[in-house]
Amino acid sequence: MQAHTMDTGLENWHDFEVVSRKEIIALLRGISEKKQLIRMLIHGESDVCVTSILQVDADNNAIIMDRSIDAEQNRRILAAGGVSFETTLDKIRILFAAERILECNYENGAALTMALPPTLIRLQRREYYRMSTPVSNPVRASIPLPAELGGAVTVFPLADISCGGIAIMDNKLMLGDTIGKNYPGCRIELPDVGTVTTTLQIRNSLDMTLLNNKLNRRLGCQFIDIPRPMLAHVQRYITRLERERNARIAGLS
Incomplete structure (x- = not known):
């Protein structure tokens, strides 16, 4: 499936x-x-x-x-x-x-x-709960591209994050159709928490056409063999996002 x-x-x-x-x-x-x-x-x-x-x-x-x-x-x-x-x-x-x-x-x-x-x-499992990342100040993932895709380290904004992986926006379609491909040495800068370094595997791709006919591509990425200290960073960041969201909801009520 x-x-x-x-x-x-x-x-x-x-x-x-x-x-x-x-x-x-x-x-x-x-x-x-x-x-x-x-x-x-x-x-x-x-x-x-x-x-x-x-x-x-x-x-x-x-x-x-x-x-x-x-x-x-x-x-x-x-x-x-x-x-x-x-x-x-x-x-x-x-x-x-x-x-x-x-x-x-x-x-x-x-x-x-x-x-x-x-x-x-x-x-x-509670830890696979996904939080949307801020739109105004996006979290970014730096992915080293293989030689056949140009070989440069390329930055992609995150759409959401869980302890199982992230979703990134690839609106310039730089990663192509690479379902199942591993990208080692990726760095995710989590504000006020630290940098997570891990291998990302592209698990799925979803293309969305916006009202202005621009194409948005969202790629679901799974963490592969993420080190435990890095996972702790991710958990800490998700907890922080959740706290901020709950504070916003409380402020609105």
């Missing part, structure tokens, strides 16, 4: 991949029974629509879901080359994807259907 991040990215954390069909069916039925809302993202697009699971049909290896209320959005979902889903169940983040969505009838109405996903991702 190639998982795409939603607020994304969804990094593809292999440690959290569920491959047991029985367990996948149980989790999806739990989401259906609790009527959990599911965010649905068409690959390569930036708008998200909300759906829910109407039925998990294990006999036919299918899931039946609500359509979007927007007819044009339904048309794009049915034409899409891939769709990602994100929801929560008992505070556990659940991510899965489909290569194809089809239309079907359910209880005398139109609905959407997809094949039962062969894998899904279940993130329940």
Whole structure:
């Protein structure tokens, strides 16, 4: 499964991949029974629509879901080359994807259907919680590019950070389509905390077209063998962002 991040990215954390069909069916039925809302993202697009699971049909290896209320959005979902889903169940983040969505009838109405996903991702560890990094004063990652990409150390702004990795904005499309590629010796300057040096692996790519027709590319990157002291820096920085966000919320209320 190639998982795409939603607020994304969804990094593809292999440690959290569920491959047991029985367990996948149980989790999806739990989401259906609790009527959990599911965010649905068409690959390569930036708008998200909300759906829910109407039925998990294990006999036919299918899931039946609500359509979007927007007819044009339904048309794009049915034409899409891939769709990602994100929801929560008992505070556990659940991510899965489909290569194809089809239309079907359910209880005398139109609905959407997809094949039962062969894998899904279940993130329940608190430290994989992701925080958006400040837009006004962006955190930056310096990535040494390999010779075939020019060989220079190039700086990219962060979109978010977790203890599992970061999402970076590659709006000049300098990293190309490099899913699965490792970039050793990357440096991330965390304000008031310190510098993190680690290997980054590109796990997913999401292209978003802005209103001015400019393309934004967001790359989800996983930390590879990050040293423990560096991870402590990341945790400290996330805690600080969380404190600042909570103070802002408290100030608004």
